[in-house]
Amino acid sequence: MAKTYDYLFKLLLIGDSGVGKTSILFRFSEDAFNISFISTIGIDFKIRTIDLDGKKVKLQIWDTAGQERFRTITTAYYRGSMGIMLVYDVTNEKSFENIKNWIRNIEENASADVEKMILGNKCDLDAKRMVSKERGEQLAVEYQIKFVETSAKDSLNVESAFYTLARDIKAKMEKKQEASNPPSRSGAHPIKASDMQRKPASWLSRCSIL
Amino acid sequence: MHILFALKTLYHNLYLKKVPKIRIMADADIKTTVEETNKDYVEDGKNKLNVKCKFCSSKILDKQSANYITQEKQLPLMQQDNNREEGEIQTESVNEFYHVENMYTFENIGFTHSVDNYKYLSCADCDAGPVGYYDMNTKHSYVALSRVVHS
Numbered sequence: 001m002a003k004t005y006d007y008l009f010k011l012l013l014i015g016d017s018g019v020g021k022t023s024i025l026f027r028f029s030e031d032a033f034n035i036s037f038i039s040t041i042g043i044d045f046k047i048r049t050i051d052l053d054g055k056k057v058k059l060q061i062w063d064t065a066g067q068e069r070f071r072t073i074t075t076a077y078y079r080g081s082m083g084i085m086l087v088y089d090v091t092n093e094k095s096f097e098n099i100k101n102w103i104r105n106i107e108e109n110a111s112a113d114v115e116k117m118i119l120g121n122k123c124d125l126d127a128k129r130m131v132s133k134e135r136g137e138q139l140a141v142e143y144q145i146k147f148v149e150t151s152a153k154d155s156l157n158v159e160s161a162f163y164t165l166a167r168d169i170k171a172k173m174e175k176k177q178e179a180s181n182p183p184s185r186s187g188a189h190p191i192k193a194s195d196m197q198r199k200p201a202s203w204l205s206r207c208s209i210l
Numbered sequence: 211m212h213i214l215f216a217l218k219t220l221y222h223n224l225y226l227k228k229v230p231k232i233r234i235m236a237d238a239d240i241k242t243t244v245e246e247t248n249k250d251y252v253e254d255g256k257n258k259l260n261v262k263c264k265f266c267s268s269k270i271l272d273k274q275s276a277n278y279i280t281q282e283k284q285l286p287l288m289q290q291d292n293n294r295e296e297g298e299i300q301t302e303s304v305n306e307f308y309h310v311e312n313m314y315t316f317e318n319i320g321f322t323h324s325v326d327n328y329k330y331l332s333c334a335d336c337d338a339g340p341v342g343y344y345d346m347n348t349k350h351s352y353v354a355l356s357r358v359v360h361s
């Protein structure tokens with residue numbers, strides 16, 4: 001069957017237990033469905049289709065099923081993943097400090113060029129906040145990773161964060177593709193008839209300015 | 211059961227291979243049921259329209275992307291009765307499905323953790339479900355027509 005999409009990206013949610021990874025994947029709501037059959041079993045992963053600059057991109061987003069408690073996230077789990085959301089809880093200092101450990105874990109186990117992003121989740125809980133936004137930003141600068149504060153509860157910045165991560169992966173891939181076969185030779189930018197017709201005109205006009 | 215299956219196969223072969231529609235009058239009973247319930251939704255053995263979540267309209271399948279099949283399966287109810295006995299799972303029998311061979315065919319969908327050899331499918335946007343199931347042996351997915359809407 002013909003492929004009906006342009007890109008497929010496997011993404012992971014990583015971070016300490018309790019920071020809100022499952023809530024980010026599972027729509028955070030107190031409606032009837034959350035006490036349903038699905039919520040008792042839990043979501044393993046989701047497939048989402050998004051449009052990025054005219055390209056159809058499939059995201060396969062995986063939750064960690066409690067392995068994070070024992071830091072037993074190993075090479076097998078990271079295999080094939082192209083993007084990782086590093087999540088901490090802004091009301092939990094330890095979860096923030098552990099981001100560094102998670103980054104080390106990723107460096108040891110995941111592919112070297114995996115794209116990363118840091119999420120400071122539960123930003124709706126301002127009264128309980130322990131980690132300022134500035135500290136999150138500093139950490140991100142230190143590691144040269146993008147950062148945003150989110151609230152899975154209020155669906156704040158969650159969707160846009162996935163778009164950002166996906167866009168960065170796509171840009172990286174396109175850069176690689178271009179490097180391995182330059183556009184002039186690959187024919188990635190075929191000359192359109194309209195371009196050919198326009199060319200003499202622009203050449204003429206340039207000449208006339210000279 | 212065998213005859214039913216053979217008819218079903220024939221029905222699909224006819225439509226999938228785009229053979230001009232042949233009316234098999236002798237089998238009118240079965241064919242009519244299948245055709246009448248689904249002529250609005252099924253074309254050439256595939257979903258004619260986009261398949262969406264009943265509750266939030268999230269797009270689950272693009273039109274023409276899945277094959278219509280009939281098979282009898284027990285599927286857990288979307289809303290379990292709060293007064294049911296502990297550990298009990300209420301199910302109902304479902305007969306019509308869209309068969310999706312490659313999971314990346316889905317536009318938006320959730321896969322639950324595994325239960326025996328199955329994962330259940332849920333809406334990626336509102337988590338309503340099960341709207342179908344995924345068979346871990348074959349890696350094929352099945353979406354119940356009765357649990358989704360077409361548009």
Ligand SMILES: Nc1nc2c(ncn2[C@@H]2O[C@H](COP(=O)(O)OP(=O)(O)O)[C@@H](O)[C@H]2O)c(=O)[nH]1
Nearest residue numbers: 017018019020021022023121122125151152153
């Ligand atoms: N206020 C608030 N609570 C959240 C948020 N995200 C998750 N939680 C709560 O934090 C707890 C742990 O969330 P969970 O998603 O299970 O974390 P996980 O262990 O990382 O998967 C749950 O009680 C959630 O309801 C958020 O953005 N805001």
Ligand SMILES: [Mg+2]
Nearest residue numbers: 021022064066
């Ligand atoms: Mg979790």
Ligand SMILES: [Zn+2]
Nearest residue numbers: 263266333336
């Ligand atoms: Zn829905």
